[in-house]
Amino acid sequence: MTESFPSSARDQTLLRRVNELSVLAAVRGRAPRPLREISDTTGLSWRTTQVVAEILHTHGWLVETEADDGSGGRRAVGRPARRYRFRAEAGHVVGLDVGAHQVQVFVADLDATIVGSHRTEVSPADDAERRLASVERTLRAALTGAGLEPQDVWAAAMGASGVVGPDGTVTASALLPGWAGLNPGKALGALLRCGVEVANDANLAALAERWRGHRAQTMIYVLAGVRLGTGLVIGGQLHRGAAGAAGEIGALREIGWHDAAERLAAAAVGVGPVADRADAARQVFQAARDADPDALAAVDRFVADVARGVTAMVLTIDPDLVVLGGGFAYAADLLVPRLTAELAATCLHTPQVQASELGDDAVALGALRLALDTVDQRMTSLDSNTALTPAVIRGW
């Protein structure tokens, strides 16, 4: 039956596309591989692998390289070992983190290798125009540093604090002046030829965590710092909600998230003079480590505030994991055990609590992942009658 099974033209093009994507998956993010290895990985016959690789090579997705098996480019049998690598430099993506104090940009190739980055200090008081100018300057610097032009960017994503609607408009932002009502992705349209997807910063940090940190299928990411935010990963996917308002448990005023960090910082008065709230918090955490009773009480109170919101979220989605990230992640030694105990007191199933290890890069990394996902989605959802070429996936 297998041999004589007939197939239509639709089957043929669909099958070709499946095989193309299968070969690409076998070479992406790897050292150059000989056809035989690609054939083994994909389960395709050697002949099919060869035909598909030639198409992909012609289109500019693969680079044929010299064999590097210690035999000087020739195999023992005297035949050249053809090796292919994914041409990750065929396109690039950009991830941006636009915060109150800084703007951060990562530029990566299609294998997610970061080829450029730039960070600019900005003022929390900057209006939208000034902040967008800083974003544009930072982006240009990152691209220049990578030897790239704006038109080399296939997809971009931006994280910003606040609620971001499905069309990329920021519908509410407590931190960034003039940001509410703005579509900061569209504002970058004059510079980049690709779309810029905008998402909530805590959401992107959660996505980064899922990608490069703790890989739980379902997790609540808590961005804990001078402000509190959360992002959700559900079933391995970033969950943004119907209007981008998922994870906004802080809107429940009675749980005290709006001034939790302020109250923590206030305890620093007893431990010495401080420049700002982040510094104050750092002093409180240090004093708590030194067993200062007031500082310990302040930390307990802060964690109880955090836990009130996280408990409601845990009881809602029952995640595998709660990740503690953000500016206060360095105090995980104090925060994680206390948060675990608070959750265990009420939750029917207490999830693991772990500290993020991604540091300050989490939001920009998550934006990078989102931009890469956009490219990947264009590749897998392309009509199988359309040839899979870089120009088609780039989108113009």
Added chain:
Amino acid sequence: MTESFPSSARDQTLLRRVNELSVLAAVRGRAPRPLREISDTTGLSWRTTQVVAEILHTHGWLVETEADDGSGGRRAVGRPARRYRFRAEAGHVVGLDVGAHQVQVFVADLDATIVGSHRTEVSPADDAERRLASVERTLRAALTGAGLEPQDVWAAAMGASGVVGPDGTVTASALLPGWAGLNPGKALGALLRCGVEVANDANLAALAERWRGHRAQTMIYVLAGVRLGTGLVIGGQLHRGAAGAAGEIGALREIGWHDAAERLAAAAVGVGPVADRADAARQVFQAARDADPDALAAVDRFVADVARGVTAMVLTIDPDLVVLGGGFAYAADLLVPRLTAELAATCLHTPQVQASELGDDAVALGALRLALDTVDQRMTSLDSNTALTPAVIRGW
């Protein structure tokens, strides 16, 4: 390129399976269809459609029927018009709802057509053994009514109040005596040859709502009655959580879900003698409709209680829709506008609130859907080297 594209044996079996599933999808839940129509729907060539249909017919998935085009079984051109229908009666599934007051069973064929049902009144005081005996009796009656034997059942699912772990063990149940620690699905193993998946009742009601009621991608289903429970659909899928504890917001004692219905019913004292809490609530709702101020205050208080929990859930997942179902769904005229107003007061994005129209059948219907999903999943995840036969999908 298309014509000469080579394909491996793996491609062939995969392609055959895709085509088989594609033809089955084109005939399931429909009147008998001629090959031409199946070919048009699937996009497969006429010849491929014919070969696939013959395989499926041989295996017992399709029934060939007389043409019914008004020409007495012959088409104008003198050739018989071969029509196929899905043999939905090849297998059956069972959905059970095990509650405090009643046990309900639905039996359906593979097209989800209900071919048998039975309902038994039970006592809330019944111990686990007695309740399981009632379940078994109800199931036997439903099967007998449908002219089926236990071995005709390919998959079954059961809804029960309480938290249900991933292996089907009930880890907590406030309503059913002796139910905690029990695996009620396994207990039915002596009767049915298939596994019985157990799930939380509110979860299954949510699944039923997604299937036969409001079809929102992401929704919170509130089972509102003499007890309060919730179920979540996220991204079109039932979301049960890491330990089956999703939607258990009622564990937050301070929101008052544990005695919300009791406090509502207590207002009935002023409106006349009542037999039980459900009756009392009915009287309060009726008095509220008649503008009795105490009853209106009690309803306001009840909705405020419900809203405290639902608000936290909405702020967590930002759903498209909140569905109000359960025993009090008949009072939607009073409850829905109040709940909408309460949510709007705090939520950043207020979801629509709508009443369920599934009535008392919701949990058993959701169990039926879960059992059908199990069968469908076996069909789509079957190794493509294994022939797709009813015996293989039945599982023994």
